[in-house]
Amino acid sequence: MVLNPVISKLAGKLVVLASASPRRLEILRNAGLRFEVVPSWFKETLDKSLFKAPHEYAVETAKQKALEVARRMPFKHLKTPDIVIGADTIVTVDGMILEKPVDKDDAYRMLSSLSGKSHSVFTGVAIVLCHEKENDEVDYQLFAFYEETKVKFADLSENMLWEYINSGEPMDKAGGYGIQALGGMLVEYVHGDFLNVVGFPLNHFCKQLDLIYNHGAFSSEQETSPGSSSHNGTHASPTILTQSSPDTPAQSGHSNGSSAKHNPSAGQTRHTQSSPSASPVHKVKKNDGESEVGESSWTLVNSLSKHTDDRQAELVDSENAASLMTSRGPAMELNVTEHEGGEPRKEDLQRITELMDGFKASKALFTASKMCVFDLLQSRPGLDAAQVAEEIKASVKGTECLLEACESLGLLKSKERKCQKPVYENSGLASRFLLSDAPFSLQGYIQHCDKTVWPLFSHLEDAVREGSNQHEKAFGKKSKDMFQDTFYNSLDVKLRFMNAMHSIAKVTGQAVATAFDLSSFKTACDLGGCTGAMAYEFTKSYPGLSVTVFDLPAVVEMSEHFHPLRTDNRVSFVAGDFFNDDLPKADLYILARILHDWPDEKVHVLLSRVADACTPGCGLLLSEIFLDEDRGGPSRGLLQALSMSDGKQRSAAEYGLLLESHGFITAHIRHTDNLLDAMLCIKA
Numbered sequence: 001m002v003l004n005p006v007i008s009k010l011a012g013k014l015v016v017l018a019s020a021s022p023r024r025l026e027i028l029r030n031a032g033l034r035f036e037v038v039p040s041w042f043k044e045t046l047d048k049s050l051f052k053a054p055h056e057y058a059v060e061t062a063k064q065k066a067l068e069v070a071r072r073m074p075f076k077h078l079k080t081p082d083i084v085i086g087a088d089t090i091v092t093v094d095g096m097i098l099e100k101p102v103d104k105d106d107a108y109r110m111l112s113s114l115s116g117k118s119h120s121v122f123t124g125v126a127i128v129l130c131h132e133k134e135n136d137e138v139d140y141q142l143f144a145f146y147e148e149t150k151v152k153f154a155d156l157s158e159n160m161l162w163e164y165i166n167s168g169e170p171m172d173k174a175g176g177y178g179i180q181a182l183g184g185m186l187v188e189y190v191h192g193d194f195l196n197v198v199g200f201p202l203n204h205f206c207k208q209l210d211l212i213y214n215h216g217a218f219s220s221e222q223e224t225s226p227g228s229s230s231h232n233g234t235h236a237s238p239t240i241l242t243q244s245s246p247d248t249p250a251q252s253g254h255s256n257g258s259s260a261k262h263n264p265s266a267g268q269t270r271h272t273q274s275s276p277s278a279s280p281v282h283k284v285k286k287n288d289g290e291s292e293v294g295e296s297s298w299t300l301v302n303s304l305s306k307h308t309d310d311r312q313a314e315l316v317d318s319e320n321a322a323s324l325m326t327s328r329g330p331a332m333e334l335n336v337t338e339h340e341g342g343e344p345r346k347e348d349l350q351r352i353t354e355l356m357d358g359f360k361a362s363k364a365l366f367t368a369s370k371m372c373v374f375d376l377l378q379s380r381p382g383l384d385a386a387q388v389a390e391e392i393k394a395s396v397k398g399t400e401c402l403l404e405a406c407e408s409l410g411l412l413k414s415k416e417r418k419c420q421k422p423v424y425e426n427s428g429l430a431s432r433f434l435l436s437d438a439p440f441s442l443q444g445y446i447q448h449c450d451k452t453v454w455p456l457f458s459h460l461e462d463a464v465r466e467g468s469n470q471h472e473k474a475f476g477k478k479s480k481d482m483f484q485d486t487f488y489n490s491l492d493v494k495l496r497f498m499n500a501m502h503s504i505a506k507v508t509g510q511a512v513a514t515a516f517d518l519s520s521f522k523t524a525c526d527l528g529g530c531t532g533a534m535a536y537e538f539t540k541s542y543p544g545l546s547v548t549v550f551d552l553p554a555v556v557e558m559s560e561h562f563h564p565l566r567t568d569n570r571v572s573f574v575a576g577d578f579f580n581d582d583l584p585k586a587d588l589y590i591l592a593r594i595l596h597d598w599p600d601e602k603v604h605v606l607l608s609r610v611a612d613a614c615t616p617g618c619g620l621l622l623s624e625i626f627l628d629e630d631r632g633g634p635s636r637g638l639l640q641a642l643s644m645s646d647g648k649q650r651s652a653a654e655y656g657l658l659l660e661s662h663g664f665i666t667a668h669i670r671h672t673d674n675l676l677d678a679m680l681c682i683k684a
């Protein structure tokens with residue numbers, strides 16, 4: 001069996017599958033491969049018109065998915081993988097490329113275009129070998145290939161089509177069908193690799209690994225000239241790229257001889273050795289018919305230092321700069337190398353100091369917010385420390401220190417009056433997030449952190465030792481139910497907590513509401529929707545949608561406080577407990593920052609109740625911080641877990657499995673550039 005010799009070669013190596021596809025995970029796991037899953041953040045938005053053939057699009061997308069993970073891991077996971085596998089599956093018919101449907105109507109369009117016809121399924125696969133060099137640089141060697149399988153659909157009636165669409169199965173599958181499941185009923189015959197249709201051409205992948213590891217198709221020591229052939233006669237048509245200047249990012253080439261895709265933000269990328277003309281595509285006889293086997297090739301994506309600064313890491317692939325550097329915040333990079341002579345590097349000391357002083361920075365922000373410094377300087381910019389002290393009824397000395405600290409944190413700006421004391425005004429950051437009346441004010445959340453989270457974290461050591469939250473030590477009384485006992489047992493605490501949730505929902509609402517096209521849904525129910533801030537963002541984004549906010553009576557009775565001039569009658573409030581009371585009927589259920597508050601057993605109770613309220617085809621929109629699959633980040637989520645509530649931070653795959661156990665099929669996952677990620681599921 002080809003795979004076994006290869007498996008032994010991979011033993012002890014860090015193999016990473018850069019895919020959220022449960023089918024790809026299953027295919028490779030069943031084949032005995034041991035690997036980690038790190039879904040790629042690459043957004044599949046390449047311009048299809050740039051590609052001469054559909055398989056090129058699939059191969060390039062697979063390359064970018066794999067490279068994004070290979071480049072991100074040294075910074076985000078503080079470890080460099082040995083091999084990263086990326087894949088992309090597309091369906092082509094009548095010259096169209098079909099990917100995953102965005103909604104039911106799209107699924108109908110796809111399936112009806114496939115009805116009664118033969119079509120092709122292409123899966124592009126990229127294998128990135130990462131080689132760490134002495135100077136801590138990393139060489140990325142890129143192998144890519146594609147596999148084509150022909151599939152013939154039977155003639156599909158309207159009833160059959162809609163029955164299949166309403167099963168929910170089409171939503172997370174290329175071409176809108178799953179050949180390995182209900183979609184198999186639509187298929188008359190298959191010519192070629194069946195698993196290639198499911199999403200991963202295992203046999204071709206094995207042959208490629210065999211080439212790489214057992215037949216020296218390429219190694220970093222070897223000098224390879226273009227067009228050299230490997231053992232099975234396929235040509236490795238290398239495209240070796242070098243950066244035309246130190247800060248021009250690496251760029252992968254195409255395997256089929258087309259010139260490397262220009263990366264506009266990276267300036268000109270110059271081939272040192274352009275690929276030969278389009279390499280021949282080999283036809284090989286498969287046991288059940290002929291399928292095209294795409295050219296295998298490799299590309300040396302030139303070295304990138306593991307210690308590349310954030311700017312260069314960001315430049316490495318400007319198309320993904322957003323996903324690399326913003327959706328999860330700037331890459332946290334800890335340089336641990338030392339100068340000759342052993343004294344610590346400046347950057348290392350700076351990083352460690354930032355971590356040690358972090359709590360002081362937080363407290364300075366909380367205090368200035370609590371003392372209304374930002375609101376004061378918004379209404380009266382240009383005050384000096386003594387004037388601010390007088391207004392906030394504080395000492396001049398203390399106010400001077402606070403204002404200087406806030407300026408060092410980028411929250412204030414100062415300018416010198418002629419030989420007088422500096423005068424202060426808000427920075428852009430403060431004006432956007434720290435004013436009590438700013439559209440994205442986080443003042444509510446800041447007060448919650450100061451009054452509730454801070455006291456809990458003051459007992460963190462006990463929390464770690466005992467593995468439980470320190471509510472009693474922090475607030476003097478036990479808490480059986482976090483919400484009833486902590487947040488809703490007194491008016492001011494309840495208002496502070498609702499303010500906090502309101503501010504987070506205001507900041508994240510639009511990103512969550514527009515993460516997917518939800519225009520096919522007409523009614524939604526926002527479970528635990530608190531003040532309705534998220535609900536209003538949904539109705540703003542979808543004129544045809546009405547949203548019912550379902551939350552505890554203690555919350556609903558306060559909703560007027562947050563929307564005194566309620567103008568949009570498409571948002572309504574219903575009081576109830578989602579663990580015990582009947583849920584309002586809707587065709588879309590929203591769970592935004594709810595499931596992380598509860599352990600798996602409570603999540604199952606809630607999802608079971610939501611599933612019972614759903615009819616097939618109903619949507620469920622989940623919005624949370626999705627941890628990386630190896631739980632290496634983002635720190636925002638992992639730090640939140642230290643509050644030791646009964647809840648749990650989870651990865652997208654963990655949420656997907658919880659949802660799948662209640663009949664919700666994951667259709668789309670989106671890492672937004674905001675504080676929350678999103679997952680859209682459809683009830684089967």
Ligand SMILES: O=c1[nH]cc([C@@H]2O[C@H](COP(=O)(O)OP(=O)(O)OP(=O)(O)O)[C@@H](O)[C@H]2O)c(=O)[nH]1
Pocket residue numbers: 018019020021022023024039040044065087088089090100172173174177178179180183197198199
């Ligand atoms: O018959 C089947 N055809 C296709 C599939 C599944 O469809 C998707 C294809 O989408 P993509 O290649 O973009 O992969 P994603 O699922 O989005 O995961 P990535 O993180 O890799 O982008 C794929 O899951 C196939 O398995 C099928 O199941 N049956």
